Amino acid sequence: MSPSLAGRRVLIADDHRLFAEGLRALLRDHDCEAEIVTELALIETTIAATEPDLLILDLSFGTESALPLLHQLRDTQPALPILVVSASEERVVVERVQETGAAYLAKSRAGADVALLAGAMLDGSYRAPAATRPRAPTRASRQIGGVKLSRALIQVLKLARLGLSNPDIAEQIGRTVKTVEAHMGEIYNRLGLKSRGQVIRWANEHARELGAPLDGS
Amino acid sequence: MVLTVGLSVVMVLILFWALSSVQRERTRAAVGWGRRVLEAQEEERRSIARELHDGFVPSIDSLSIELRRMGGTASSERATALAQQLRTLSRGLHPGVLDHLPIADALEQLCSSESTDGFVVTLDVDELPPLDFPHRLACYRITQEAINNARRHAGASRIEVLVDEINGTIDLTIRDNGRGFVVPPDSKLASLGLRSMRERASALGGTLTITSALQDGTTVHARLPTSSPG
Numbered sequence: 001m002s003p004s005l006a007g008r009r010v011l012i013a014d015d016h017r018l019f020a021e022g023l024r025a026l027l028r029d030h031d032c033e034a035e036i037v038t039e040l041a042l043i044e045t046t047i048a049a050t051e052p053d054l055l056i057l058d059l060s061f062g063t064e065s066a067l068p069l070l071h072q073l074r075d076t077q078p079a080l081p082i083l084v085v086s087a088s089e090e091r092v093v094v095e096r097v098q099e100t101g102a103a104y105l106a107k108s109r110a111g112a113d114v115a116l117l118a119g120a121m122l123d124g125s126y127r128a129p130a131a132t133r134p135r136a137p138t139r140a141s142r143q144i145g146g147v148k149l150s151r152a153l154i155q156v157l158k159l160a161r162l163g164l165s166n167p168d169i170a171e172q173i174g175r176t177v178k179t180v181e182a183h184m185g186e187i188y189n190r191l192g193l194k195s196r197g198q199v200i201r202w203a204n205e206h207a208r209e210l211g212a213p214l215d216g217s
Numbered sequence: 218m219v220l221t222v223g224l225s226v227v228m229v230l231i232l233f234w235a236l237s238s239v240q241r242e243r244t245r246a247a248v249g250w251g252r253r254v255l256e257a258q259e260e261e262r263r264s265i266a267r268e269l270h271d272g273f274v275p276s277i278d279s280l281s282i283e284l285r286r287m288g289g290t291a292s293s294e295r296a297t298a299l300a301q302q303l304r305t306l307s308r309g310l311h312p313g314v315l316d317h318l319p320i321a322d323a324l325e326q327l328c329s330s331e332s333t334d335g336f337v338v339t340l341d342v343d344e345l346p347p348l349d350f351p352h353r354l355a356c357y358r359i360t361q362e363a364i365n366n367a368r369r370h371a372g373a374s375r376i377e378v379l380v381d382e383i384n385g386t387i388d389l390t391i392r393d394n395g396r397g398f399v400v401p402p403d404s405k406l407a408s409l410g411l412r413s414m415r416e417r418a419s420a421l422g423g424t425l426t427i428t429s430a431l432q433d434g435t436t437v438h439a440r441l442p443t444s445s446p447g
Contacts, residue, residue, distance in 0.1 A: 016271065022279035026286060060271060065317040087270060087278075087304060090314050092326040107275065108297050108304075111282040150343035152381050174392060175379075176426070176438060182383040 004123035005032040005115060011052035012036045013043045014085070015061045019107075023056065023085070023114060030115050040064050047077060054118055057102070059086040059093070067096065074100050081121040085110050098128060144209045145202070147190050156183040158210050160196065161203035252420045255413060259354065266311035274300045274307070312357055320353045321345055321380070324360060328378055331364050335374055338364060342380040345387070352441060355417040356380070356389055359425070362410050363391035363437040371395025371435060386423075387441040397429040414439070 010027055014020040015038045024034040037046040040061035047055065055073075059066045073082065082102040086093070089106045097104045103126060105117055120126035142149060149157070159169045166184065170177045184196075193199050203210060281296035307313070314323040321342045328340040348356070360378055367373040373395030381388045411427065414437065418425035423441035 014275075016275035016279075019275040019279045019282075022282035026282055029286060059317060060313075062271070063267075063316070067317050087274060088313050088317060089304070090326045091329065092322045093314060093317055096318060096322065107278050108301050110278065111285045111293055111297065150381060151341055152343070152379065174436060175390060178440075179388055179390075179438075182386070182388070183381075186383050 004119040005030040008032050008053045008122055009050065010034040010054045010056060010118065011043075011046060011050055012056045013040075013046075013066070014038065014056075014058040015040070016058070023110065026111070026115060027118070030119070032118075040066060040069065043069060044073075044076070047073075047080065052080070054122055055080055055082045056114070056118070057082055057084050059084060059088055059097075070097065070100050070102060081126075083114075083118055083121060085114065101128075103128065142209075145206045149187075149190065153183055153187055153190070154210060156180060157187055157199070157203050158212075160184070160187075161200055161207070161210070163200075251412070251416045255416050255420070262310040266307040266313070269303050269307040269310075270313065274303050277303070312361075315350070315353050315357055319345070320348050320356050323353065323357055324378065324380065327357065327361060327364075331368075331376075336368060336376075337374065338376045338378065340378045340380075342378075343382075345380065345382050346443065348387070348443065351421060352387065352443060355421055355423075355439075355441060356387065359389060359414045359417055359437065359439050360391055362414050363393075366408075366410060367391075367393035367395050367435065371397065373434070382443070385443050387439075387443060389439040389441065390436060392434060392436045394434045397431050397433045397435055399431065400427050400429050 005027065010032060012020045012023050012034050014023070014036070017036070017038055020036045020038065024036060027034050034056075035046065035050050035052070037043055043055075043057075043066075055077075057066055057070065059070075070082065070084070073080065082100075083105060084097045084102050085105045085107055086097070087107040089108070094104050103117060103121060105113055117126065142151075142154065144154070155173055156169055159172055164172065166180045167177050170180045173180075184199075187199060188194065191199060191202055193202060277296055277300040281293045281300065284290075284293040284296060312323065312327070314326050318326070321344070324340055324342060328338040332338045364376055364378075367376050371393055373393035376391065376393045379388075379390040379392075415425045418439045418441060421441050423439060425437065425439045427435065427437050429435035
């Protein structure tokens, strides 16, 4: 029995009625009443009508995702605690949910943990978990001289600065000449320049920020 | 005499033209057919996955909750384990991340879940414009297939996935450090995986090239225009 759940109102938004009913029965065991909404389009109006203390939200509604709504609710209902209970357990999905300030619970753990977690959210004792795993892949674009350049563009720029031709750059970075040409075109666009000479001059002026030619970033 | 030779040349030219147009037609039909099979297969997988993921599995989850409420914790855990098995099956049929996340996030999930101790998959992706589902699916499946090939056939230990968008074209490169192979000409691509990668690119009006040399790794390079052909 979770004392912080007693007498509180919860809204369960899940398009699978049987599952939502299961959650409702579980909460009722803790003297907590819950409304159910099964349509994504009706969630916001139901929140307005029922003014719940907590929203339990699924992420999949047929072919639609509730992630955009989650972002929206962060702005429109900043005080409403949201617990996402989802079958999408991929790490990146969990991270995207937690970035909105909502708590995440895997559906497979719902039976065991939902009352505990909902109770903690309602009495304010819930603490969001710190990110435990560093992101394996890299994602990098940098501002150089006030211009945002992707890692690939920076790599091409650094080699062009050394005087390499497009085919030589392609050979060096293991991509096709066509790709390098496209990258050079994009560099012209972003820097607002018209010739390779101007680009190389710009790169020389920003050599320190660009970094060494072969350091891979 | 001159007339007969002239007529024969014209006849040969007409015959040649007719034969090559039949050949062209056949190739076009084969490409169209392959594309339809691929689309139908994807659609079927997606619908079975959805049936499992959104139908059966939550029903088993609710059964598990019911069992727990009745005090049957062990039975409840067994039902949960069954639901998890079905979820794994569903994810194998259709990557659910594509339904929720932009392609950069879905690829991040794919690359990090494929990375293991002796097999590193890195991803380099910048901000991409929002893509429609067919483009997200094509990027995801091409990357997945290339990673699988590198792992299974090339004995690679390192893979780089690079994604850019330039002038309305998605530029996707998957490069491995495996043992490489001699790439057969297009018409002789026996591997279903390699063929399906190319089919996916061409279905979106794009191209896919495979460059490889023995002992020198393999590079799969797809260019996908983001405005589909009409």
